[in-house]
Amino acid sequence: MLIDWFTVVAQIVNFLVLVALLKYFLYGRVINAMDKREEKIVSRLTDAEEKERRAEEEARSYQEKSREVEEKRGELLARVEEEADGKRKELIRKAREEVAGLEKGWREALMQEQDIFLEELRRHVAREVCVIARRIMKDLASAELETQVVNTFVMRIRDLDKEERNALPSGTGEMNGRLAIVSAFDIGKDDRRKISEALRNTLKKSVDLEFRTSSDMVLGIELRSRDHKLAWTVDDYLGSLEAGIRDVFEEEAREGIRDDEEGPQKT
Amino acid sequence: MSLKEISPDAVILWKWGFVHVNLTMVFTWAIMALLVLACWIVTRDLSTGTAVSRWQNLLEILVSAMRDHIRDVTRSEPGPYLSFIGTLFLFIAVSNFLAVVPGYVPPTGSLSTTAALAICVFVAVPLYGIMDQGVSGYLRHYIRPTVFMLPFHVIGELSRTLALAVRLFGNIMSGTKIVAILLAVTPFIFPIVIQALGLLTGMIQAYIFSILAMVYIASATRARGDGGTKRTKETARTAERTGKNNPHGPSSTGSGLAHQGMEGREGQERRRSWTASL
Numbered sequence: 185m186l187i188d189w190f191t192v193v194a195q196i197v198n199f200l201v202l203v204a205l206l207k208y209f210l211y212g213r214v215i216n217a218m219d220k221r222e223e224k225i226v227s228r229l230t231d232a233e234e235k236e237r238r239a240e241e242e243a244r245s246y247q248e249k250s251r252e253v254e255e256k257r258g259e260l261l262a263r264v265e266e267e268a269d270g271k272r273k274e275l276i277r278k279a280r281e282e283v284a285g286l287e288k289g290w291r292e293a294l295m296q297e298q299d300i301f302l303e304e305l306r307r308h309v310a311r312e313v314c315v316i317a318r319r320i321m322k323d324l325a326s327a328e329l330e331t332q333v334v335n336t337f338v339m340r341i342r343d344l345d346k347e348e349r350n351a352l353p354s355g356t357g358e359m360n361g362r363l364a365i366v367s368a369f370d371i372g373k374d375d376r377r378k379i380s381e382a383l384r385n386t387l388k389k390s391v392d393l394e395f396r397t398s399s400d401m402v403l404g405i406e407l408r409s410r411d412h413k414l415a416w417t418v419d420d421y422l423g424s425l426e427a428g429i430r431d432v433f434e435e436e437a438r439e440g441i442r443d444d445e446e447g448p449q450k451t
Numbered sequence: 452m453s454l455k456e457i458s459p460d461a462v463i464l465w466k467w468g469f470v471h472v473n474l475t476m477v478f479t480w481a482i483m484a485l486l487v488l489a490c491w492i493v494t495r496d497l498s499t500g501t502a503v504s505r506w507q508n509l510l511e512i513l514v515s516a517m518r519d520h521i522r523d524v525t526r527s528e529p530g531p532y533l534s535f536i537g538t539l540f541l542f543i544a545v546s547n548f549l550a551v552v553p554g555y556v557p558p559t560g561s562l563s564t565t566a567a568l569a570i571c572v573f574v575a576v577p578l579y580g581i582m583d584q585g586v587s588g589y590l591r592h593y594i595r596p597t598v599f600m601l602p603f604h605v606i607g608e609l610s611r612t613l614a615l616a617v618r619l620f621g622n623i624m625s626g627t628k629i630v631a632i633l634l635a636v637t638p639f640i641f642p643i644v645i646q647a648l649g650l651l652t653g654m655i656q657a658y659i660f661s662i663l664a665m666v667y668i669a670s671a672t673r674a675r676g677d678g679g680t681k682r683t684k685e686t687a688r689t690a691e692r693t694g695k696n697n698p699h700g701p702s703s704t705g706s707g708l709a710h711q712g713m714e715g716r717e718g719q720e721r722r723r724s725w726t727a728s729l
Contacts, residue, residue, distance in 0.1 A: 186562040188460045195567035205487045207534040213494040214514045220499040
């Protein structure tokens with residue numbers, strides 16, 4: 185017979201023993217190792233997912249912060265630019281005002297100096313002219329300059345037309361009806377009488393005259409009422425000289441300004 | 452050729468009364484020692500990290516494949532069945548594989564061994580069924596759909612157990628005998644070719660035996676369903692047909708499955724793939 189029942193029983197026992205041995209040495213250990221590895225992998229994957237989630241959250245947070253910082257920077261930059269622009273305009277305005285003030289002050293100082301200079305010049309020229317004229321008059325005509333001045337003033341009184349005569353009122357106010365004769369020099373008695381006669385003849389009435397000297401005048405005589413004045417002075421002649429010199433100064437100043445303005449452009 | 456030369460059971464090495472030690476037992480012990488020793492060496496220092504040795508990798512692949520197949524067939528966790536089915540496969544496979552060693556006679560070439568394995572399956576089927584459904588639940592399916600089916604169920608169980616034993620014995624025994632005959636008739640190339648073919652047959656028979664055992668157990672457990680029943684039956688028939696088509700010799704057809712099993716669509720797809728491989 186092909187089947188040996190003792191062998192069959194023995195093989196059943198052998199097989200069951202082998203099942204037990206392999207269950208312990210093979211399946212249990214291998215499955216345990218595989219399960220542990222799977223747990224590790226799952227744990228790592230979970231950790232990785234958690235880290236990835238955190239990283240994404242942090243990245244989003246940083247992006248948000250970066251965007252906010254960028255917006256704030258832009259706003260700050262715009263505000264700073266606006267403030268800088270306002271400050272620049274303010275400084276320019278102040279500088280212009282300062283320059284304008286300086287220029288105005290400089291011009292006023294210049295005009296003042298010019299006026300002082302011209303006044304001094306006028307006085308000096310008038311004195312010199314008087315000295316020269318006096319000397320010439322004396323050398324050529326053996327005459328006194330002051331006498332000639334009085335004569336010329338008397339001639340002007342006599343040459344007054346009707347309208348001018350009517351315009352010469354009598355003195356009022358502080359002069360108490362008197363007319364004032366103001367001169368740069370002391371008028372002698374004869375000359376005073378000449379002037380009085382000339383006025384009486386011209387105005388057809390008696391006038392009360394008050395003779396005074398003025399240090400402000402260089403050479404000349406003035407007849408002063410409250411509202412009118414009749415005069416002959418060398419200042420009238422020197423006025424044109426002063427006007428000419430002032431014109432020369434202004435012309436020079438304009439050329440200087442033009443040169444200053446054209447200078448930087450040429451450079 | 453006498454009957455004694457057909458089976459290694461006839462070669463008795465030690466005898467005391469009816470107790471004796473024959474060549475089948477010795478080679479079985481050798482295989483057991485080889486398997487246990489190899490498993491002990493490899494699994495004594497298993498790595499649970501990502502760096503795995505080659506042998507550990509081999510064992511893990513082997514165990515994973517077994518679990519996947521069991522899971523496909525039973526549609527449940529493979530834990531309770533792995534030791535039994537896996538050991539069946541490993542024992543038969545190693546036993547058949549060592550046939551290339553000169554002087555070695557596979558224990559599976561002994562009808563006593565195959566009968567012992569078939570008896571184990573025969574006992575395991577109701578055991579797993581009772582563990583799963585209880586005694587009454589398991590016994591009830593013998594009278595389904597009618598009580599008249601009871602004798603057919605019993606005959607079916609017995610015949611398929613017999614078929615398991617005879618199929619494996621016939622294939623392995625015939626393989627070794629054919630090689631022996633060819634060595635005498637035509638030496639040189641042909642015996643080697645037949646030997647290689649015998650190795651292939653041995654592996655296929657190990658696979659068939661374990662898969663059929665699993666199908667029988669699955670049919671006895673609760674996992675069942677119409678589609679699964681159809682597919683399980685188809686799988687069993689395919690495996691039996693493969694055994695029948697073996698050119699080495701006789702094979703018996705099992706009675707198939709009279710019981711139900713359940714599979715999902717995924718399981719059917721997987722089953723189809725390895726059924727096609729057979």
